[in-house]
Amino acid sequence: MKIEVLGTGCKNCNALEAATYEALQQLGLEVPIDKVTDYGEIVAYGVMSTPALAIDGEVKTTGRVPSVRELTDLLAETSA
Amino acid sequence: MSVFLPEPGTRRSSVNLWGLVVAVGFAWVVGYLLNGRFWDFVVFDLLGLDQGSRLGEAIHFFVYDTTKILLLLSGIIFIVTVLRSFVTIERTRALLGGRREGLGNVAAAGLGVVTPFCSCSAVPAFIGFVAAGVPLGITLSFLIASPMVNEVAVILILGMFGWKVAVLYVVFGLLVAIVAGYVLGRLRLERWVEPFVFETKLRGDVIEPSTDMPWEDRLAFGWQEVKTNVRKIWPYLLVGIALGAAIHGWAPEDLFADWAGAGNPLAVPIAVLVGIPLYSSAAGVIPLVQALADKGVALGTVLAFMMAVVALSLPEMILLRRVLKPKLLATFVGVVGGGILTVGYLFNAVI
Structure with missing residues (x-):
C-alpha cells in the first residue's frame, strides 16, 4: 500500500499526516507516509484544496482533515 | 464543551439526529434572545453594580x-459549513471553465464566497483553475473574494456595527473582487504568469469529493468546524472585546477623530497602506477595528483597513509569487488596493 499526503506544509497538512499515522497504528499497519509538496504534482492529481490523502495513487479525501475513525475505515478498506 | 453530534462515521437514528438539531437550534434562539436580560440581571442585580457606572457598563x-x-x-459557522458541504472547489472550477469575462467575474466572486477554501490552497487552486482553462481575471476574482467576504469577517462586522454595515461590506467586497478581476483580465497579463502553470497537465479524473456525504456527516462536519474555529478565535475575541469594553468605558470619544475622522482625506490611503503588509485573520483585526471605530475613526477608513488586512497580506503574496511574476503581483496589489481605497471613500460618503 502506498500512502501519500498532498499538501505544502500548512497546519492542516501536518494534522492530516498525524491523523493518518494514528489510524495506521490503530490498524497495526506499518506503511510509510509519503509527503507530496510540489504544487505541480499536487494539481496533477486533480487536487485543488489541500490537504489531500491519496492511497495507492487514488485521491480519497481533499480539503479537510478527516477524523481518525474515517481514516481507519478508508485504510482498512484499501488494505483488505 | 461536550460533543453534541456524533463523529463522522457513527450511525444514529436520523430521528434522534434531527431532534437534536431542533433542540440545539431552539436553545440557541432562546440564549440569543435572553442574552441582554440575563446579563442585566447578573451584573446589575446580582453583583449590585450601578447601571450607568463606568465599571458596571464596561463589565456588562x-x-x-x-x-x-x-x-x-x-x-453561522455551523450553517455555512453544512451548506458548503454541497459545494466543492472542483465543482466551482467546472462552473467557471470557459466563462466569458464580465459575467464570469461576477460568478467567480459569488462562488468565492460560498466555496470552502483555505488561503493555504491559493496556489494549487490558481494552477488548477488556469490549467483547466478558467481565464486569469476570473480566477483572480475568485481569489480576491474568497478571503475578503468570509463568514467570520461578516459576522464580526454584524456584531459590531449592525446589519446595514455588514450588507454594505459584503456588497462592496464583492464589487472590489469583480472589478479588480475584470480589470486584471483586460490587461492581458498572462505573460506575467509563471510558464509552468500553463504547462501543468491534469491527469486522471477530476475528483469530486464529499458530495455524497450523508446528512449526519454534514452536520457532524459543521459541528467540528464550529469547535475548531471557536477554539482558534476565542483568545483574539476576548482581547478584542476587553479592549472594546475598556474603551467603551474610559477612553475619550474623539481620541482619533481629529486626524482620522471623515474630514481627513488622507486617512483612507494611510489605513490601506498600513493594512496591506499586515497579516491577520478577520478575528485578529477585531481589537484594532473595534477600538478605532469607537474612538472616532470614520467607518469607511476602518473597513478599508480591515479589507486590506484580510484580502492582501505579505505571506499570501509570497505564496502567490510562485505562480505570478513580480510585475503581475505588483499590478494585482495595486488594482485590489485601489479598489479597497475607493470602497473606503464610498463608505465614508454613504454612512
Whole structure:
C-alpha cells in the first residue's frame, strides 16, 4: 500500500499526516507516509484544496482533515 | 464543551439526529434572545453594580458582547459549513471553465464566497483553475473574494456595527473582487504568469469529493468546524472585546477623530497602506477595528483597513509569487488596493 499526503506544509497538512499515522497504528499497519509538496504534482492529481490523502495513487479525501475513525475505515478498506 | 453530534462515521437514528438539531437550534434562539436580560440581571442585580457606572457598563459590555458574538459565530459557522458541504472547489472550477469575462467575474466572486477554501490552497487552486482553462481575471476574482467576504469577517462586522454595515461590506467586497478581476483580465497579463502553470497537465479524473456525504456527516462536519474555529478565535475575541469594553468605558470619544475622522482625506490611503503588509485573520483585526471605530475613526477608513488586512497580506503574496511574476503581483496589489481605497471613500460618503 502506498500512502501519500498532498499538501505544502500548512497546519492542516501536518494534522492530516498525524491523523493518518494514528489510524495506521490503530490498524497495526506499518506503511510509510509519503509527503507530496510540489504544487505541480499536487494539481496533477486533480487536487485543488489541500490537504489531500491519496492511497495507492487514488485521491480519497481533499480539503479537510478527516477524523481518525474515517481514516481507519478508508485504510482498512484499501488494505483488505 | 461536550460533543453534541456524533463523529463522522457513527450511525444514529436520523430521528434522534434531527431532534437534536431542533433542540440545539431552539436553545440557541432562546440564549440569543435572553442574552441582554440575563446579563442585566447578573451584573446589575446580582453583583449590585450601578447601571450607568463606568465599571458596571464596561463589565456588562464585555460579558454581553462575548456571549453575543460567540453565539453568532457558532450559529453561522455551523450553517455555512453544512451548506458548503454541497459545494466543492472542483465543482466551482467546472462552473467557471470557459466563462466569458464580465459575467464570469461576477460568478467567480459569488462562488468565492460560498466555496470552502483555505488561503493555504491559493496556489494549487490558481494552477488548477488556469490549467483547466478558467481565464486569469476570473480566477483572480475568485481569489480576491474568497478571503475578503468570509463568514467570520461578516459576522464580526454584524456584531459590531449592525446589519446595514455588514450588507454594505459584503456588497462592496464583492464589487472590489469583480472589478479588480475584470480589470486584471483586460490587461492581458498572462505573460506575467509563471510558464509552468500553463504547462501543468491534469491527469486522471477530476475528483469530486464529499458530495455524497450523508446528512449526519454534514452536520457532524459543521459541528467540528464550529469547535475548531471557536477554539482558534476565542483568545483574539476576548482581547478584542476587553479592549472594546475598556474603551467603551474610559477612553475619550474623539481620541482619533481629529486626524482620522471623515474630514481627513488622507486617512483612507494611510489605513490601506498600513493594512496591506499586515497579516491577520478577520478575528485578529477585531481589537484594532473595534477600538478605532469607537474612538472616532470614520467607518469607511476602518473597513478599508480591515479589507486590506484580510484580502492582501505579505505571506499570501509570497505564496502567490510562485505562480505570478513580480510585475503581475505588483499590478494585482495595486488594482485590489485601489479598489479597497475607493470602497473606503464610498463608505465614508454613504454612512
